[in-house]
Amino acid sequence: MNKQSDLLQGTLDMLILKSVSLQPMHGYGILLRIQQLSAGRLLIQQGSLYPALYRLEHRGLIRAEWGESENNRKAKYYRLTADGRRQLKIETENWNRLSQGVLGVLNAVGEKS
């Protein structure tokens, strides 16, 4: 899969929440982390990350602080808030339920008569 697959609406939010739940990260780090964890199967257009980050911060699910990045640059680090943790749990459950359901349908085998 070399073409970027369209992410389902809201999926990017969930991925961001998951990434920052592991440790505080800056925007570029989040992007790399998602690519790494998905073994390159999920490609995200670089810039589109930021509106999502701003929306999540606006909703109080993540919080940002300024810090030093690896290459000694100032960077904005995001961390999960308590609300964000709750939201991530809900969304993960929803996702699991959805994907189980979809898998169940896709894996159905024709009945033999």
Add this chain to the structure above:
Amino acid sequence: MSLWARCTSLLRDTLGRRRMEREMDAELRHHVSSYADDLVRRGIPREQAERQARIEFGQLESLKEECRQARGLRLVDESSQDLRYAARLLRKSPGFTAITVLTLALGIGLNTSIFSVVNAWILKSLPYPNPDQLLAVHEVDAKQTAATVVSPADLSDWRADRQVFDEICGYTTPIFTLLHQDQPEQLYGARVNSGFFHMLGVTPRIGRGFLAQEDTPDASPVAIISYELWESRFESDPDLVGKTIPIDGRDTTVIGVLPAGFHLPLLGRAEVFMPLALPDAERSNRRVRYLQVIARMRPGVGLGQASGYMKTVARRLESAYPATNHGRGVQLRTLQDEIGKQAGTEQLMIVFWLVGCVLLIACGNVANLVVGRAVSRQKEMAVRLAIGAGRVRLLRQLLIENLVLFLLAAAVSVLFAIWGVHWLAQAIPVEVRQYLPDGGALRVDRNTLLYTLAIALLTGLIFGFSPAFRGWSLDVNDGLKENTSRLSGGAASNRLKNGLIVSEVALALIVLVTAGLLGKGLVRMYTTEPGFQPKGLILARMTLSGSRYADPKRVEAFYAGVLEQIRRLPGVSSAAAGLLLPYDDNGNYVRYAVDGRPRPALGDLPSAQLSVVTPGYFSTMGIALLRGRVISEQDQPGSLSVAVINQAMAQREWPDEDPIGKRIRYGANYATVVTIVGIVRNTKGQNETDVFEPEFYLAHRQSPLRNMRIVMRMNSEPRDIASAVRQAVMAMDKGQAVATVESMQQMMTVERSPQVIVSQITIFFAVLSLFLAALGIYGVMAYSVATRKREFGIRLALGAAGGDLASLVVGQGLKLALAGLAIGLAAALAVTRLMTSILYDVSPTDAATFIAISILLLAVALLACYLPARRASGVDPNEALRYE
């Protein structure tokens, strides 16, 4: 919680906007450079890496915009742009801004002032728990349908039945004489059933409420006093409760002090409260009625249910006691309504509707201006649409522009409102306001300001935004094509403007007619003879207290002696005493029968006011004798019992005969007989608005009464007459006191004040409506003439005369004014019918007023049309045609 997060985030971003932008920029740049670094590490030359990073990252500016939108900042940005734009526009046309803001502010401000009264008088609920359960209970006479007081026996029967009432209590409002440090003093008081305070939900601040056993005739007397009396007379003595004080000559134990500020308007200025404690014989008395009744409904019982139930109770009593209860029903009203009725809420509501009319007229003018402006900006809007402005965005801008205008007006209106409330507060006398919760205090409070804001927003939407919206045809092609110089806004906006003229004329007519009727009533009120000479009359109310005066001879002797002393006071030319005085606050209706005539059924016997007077009363009051003689010193116990009747009584009973020598019967079993010896002029009753009632006067010597009003005619300016009268009374009996001393003219001023104030306000509104309506008509016609200049030019060029054009314009305006007049007349006829109760001796359909007002309004409308018409006739065809 999420909403909270969003709000705080938005607030932080809005306030720290620059920092937020800086950080966003830094963050995005950091991403790009980090990515470029990685690319370099992968072996791509730096220059190329940086370019690739920027490309892959995406459009920086549009991403930033998306980020801002994600934060909800876009709405803030655009709205503040719109606000700035609106402010600039309004500054650019100061004339338009000033006129609309002032017109609106006047309309809204007047509304707010009147609303502050409505708020204080009607909307403020009584300061008792569950006030909507409290009712005033009246008996009604099937014929008179007027609410009356209740007989003790009826009350006893009601009290025994607790089907719908939790508690039901009777009360009277006597005057008590308190002997305090050997100084007698008359105090307003109330006698109430024992459950009274508990029913209201009022707990004494000190001590306790009345017990049931204290509400019996044999119980030793107890009293509860007001906090204010406790403070002023008893120096807030903490040990007062339990002590005895002499009230009406009996040692009375104080058992409680009420909380500060307790004031039930129906009780007047009562400061001392004692149990009703009716004697056993009185409890079964159904013949006399003197009790006021308040009840509290059981929880869950509604007014309708309670009324229905009490109707069946009344029917049961009617069939059980036909002699006394024939045709008597029960009327329930919430206590709030009852108090409001006494305070004059009817008048208030009418004024409130009228001020609404004024606001509508003002809004009509503003709508007219707004439409004109919208039409002239049509091109601007079309251009903006053409170059890509969103329709929603334009509408929002329109909305914001109008809201700014109307909110500005609301802010200015608060000044008008403060002035209005100030005027009202000093115009409405205390005597009228005392009936209200909180003493009817008027102020511009939170509710009032919310009301101001609400009507500003509402009128802004209806009269600002929507006409502007309609005035714009949001069609790009049309807007760009049309030549603005002769734009009239099309048929839709013409219809709107014509509609505005018609409604303004109609509304103005309603206000003017009301003002006309009230004004005519006011003139009648001041020119009607009250039947006596009020100038220089002083009146002192008093009640003799104590068992000493159980003997009528002593009562008679006391008043004779006091009057003798008062006559000797400097400045007093004559003095007498009477029971019922014009404009005074009591009435004394009795049923009577004419001797020698077949007696009608008991319930159908006529009633009249019964007064008792001392010799010299009629001459002191200045009441003219028409026939026969007045009550004199010769009318003594033992001699013929005499009566003097007034014209109204003579007219009712003996329209074609001479009443002198005729006899009437009244009292228990109609056993008391009096012979008529004279007829006097009618005098005003309790209320200014009452018609002259039949009345008969008895001689005080023949039927002495303890409570009388002493009247004095002064021939010079009275100097502290009140204390002179008090000394005269104390000289006769050290234990007696005078309740109040007032001048008759002062009482008349108070009595007339509601009429005067309502008339003043309404006339002011009428003048304002007339002015605003004239302005509105003028505005529309002038605008119409301006936009038709070219048409007029052509007409002139084709041979029309200037006068033809003028009459064309006047005709057009006149047609609209006449339509408004017709609608207004129909509406006014319907509306004024509701005002019968506040009109003084004027029919609500008084033809002369309707005609005069119509002519006035038409004349003003004509003038308003004529000025623009003259301009139309003066159009220069050359210039008009070149105007293109």
